[in-house]
Amino acid sequence: MKKTPRPASPNLALAAELAAGPDPTAAPSLTVAMHGVTGRMGTNQHFLRSILPIMKQGGVLLPSGQHLQVEPILVGRDEAKVRRLAEEVAVEETGSPVDWTTSLEDLLDDRTVDIVFDSAATPLRPSIVRLAAEHGKAVYCEKPVATTAADAYALAADCEAAGIKTGVVQDKLWLPGIQKLRKLRDDGFFGRILSVRGEFGYWVFSGHDPDRPPQRPSWNYRREDGGGMIMDMYCHWQYLIEDLFGEIASVMTHASIDIPERIDEQGRPYACTADDAAYAMFQLQNGIVCQFNSSWTTRVRRDDLLTIQVDGTKGSAVAGLRDCWTQSATETPRPTWNPDLPQPLCFLDAWQPVADEDAYDNAYKIQWELFLKHVAGEGEFPWSIRAAAAGVALAEAGERSWKERRWVPLDGLRR
Incomplete structure (x- = not known):
């Protein structure tokens, strides 16, 4: 492992340090082994937009007044890529290099490593998480946590038996548009939510045109590698819907493989074996119906890459990644159906933007800070591997619905 001079992480002594109060000569720190950091999500969302900004801001502020420092060790199979991130990108962003290695196994016995983070391909995740748990490391990882509900819940049980703290990325909860939508709900703006x-x-470009390379990795389109729209996005829809609107009771899904062949990272054609579009209806326990269309084969003509419209008896709202618009009952226009004449109304004019009330930070960074504080003994963290297993259960139910062409209840899949 390539190491830069750094103090040992006070893994066992951290709680004592915090209890003793601020110490101007020393700051608590956590060392994070970041596995899979050279991948698209690992590099962009977790290293560049989360960990490096936390380092640049001086750590995470704790109630004690101290700043909890984070010390990453980058882990990747491609030595050139991981070295560049650790020795060039880190220096550009923070002024100092960070440690790196091509072997996660070398770090598991290192007592200074507090957290193992994983953003590698989904099929590898259970084995990596279990290894970290066996070595007593806290675990933070991308979703899905496994490819089947049974494996996801078994993984949760193993981590609980090991007594480690776990966390799974559920970034969309902290998007500015979703935060605005949640506040509208809490303020009673919608009245009774209907749908x-x-x-x-x-x-997503297939790669056949060399001037338009694919924006997503090839494994996303191979079922045998853990790819597929249902497995990817239903894990998001589960936590988002249940946080905002209520528990999902059942699902009905149709999916498809719209583009049968794509070009991989080496320029070779490959057969797509995983769904790239999925169309779902989620029936909630409280009677609300949620419809979600998810597609990597659609051209955008809406306000954002993700939009969520909520209709209620007193008003409606449409949220994107950052913005949100509302239309109250009193502002609702009265259209007349007459296809023989041009539409006299501009329906977009009847919507009002929701003002920014806060300076919104990056959603991934927010959750990273919460998990780091949780590992340091400051604050609860409900977004555990067990909580994330519910997303895998929903994805499994969606795939079963697609194959069997029927509504599938979630009762038998949750644990």
């Missing part, structure tokens, strides 16, 4: 409609996706 929810989500539109997600964009056109």
Whole structure:
């Protein structure tokens, strides 16, 4: 492992440090082994937009007044890529290099490593998480946590038996548009919520045109590698819907493989074996119906890559990634159906933007800070591997619905 000079992470002594109060000569720190950091999500969302900004701001502020420092060790199979991130990108952003290695196994016995983070391909995740748990490391990882509900819940049980703290990325809860939508709900703006409609996706280029390379990795389109729209996005829809609107009771799904062949990272054609579009209806326990279209084969003509419309008796709202618009009952226009004449109304004019009330930070960074504080003994963290297993259960139910062409209840899949 390539190491830069740094103090040992006070893994066992951290709680004592915090209890003793601020110490101007020393700050508590956590060392994070970041596995899979050279991948698209690992590099962009977790390293560049989360960990490096936390380092640049001086750590995470704790109630004690101290700043909890984070010390990453980058882990990747491609030595050139991981070295560049650790020794060039980190220096550009923070002024100092960070440690790196090509072997996660070398770090598991290192007592200074507090957290193992994983953003590698889904099929590898259970084995990586279990290894970290066996070595007593806290675990933070991308979703899905496994490819089947049984494996996801078994993984949760193993981590609980090991007594480690776990966390799973559920970033969309902290998007500015979703935060505004949640506040409207809490303020009673909608009255009784009737229905929810989500539109997600964009056109992902197949790679056949060399001037338009794919925006997503090839494994996303191979079922054998853990790919597929249902497995990817239903894990998001589960926590988002249940946080905002209520528990999902059953699902009905149709999915498809719209683009049968794509070009991989080496320029070779490959057969797509995983769904790239999924169309779902989620029936909630409280009677609300949520419709979500998810597609990597659609061209965007809406306000954002993700929009969620909520209709209620007193008003409606449409949220994107950052913005949100509302239309109250009194502002609702009265259209007349007459296809023989041009539409006299501009329906967009009847919507009002929701003002920004806060300076919104990056959603991934917010959750990273919460997990780091949780590992340091400051604050609860409900977004555990067990909580994330419910998303895998929903994805499994969606795939079963697609194959069997029927509504599938979630009762038998949750644990």
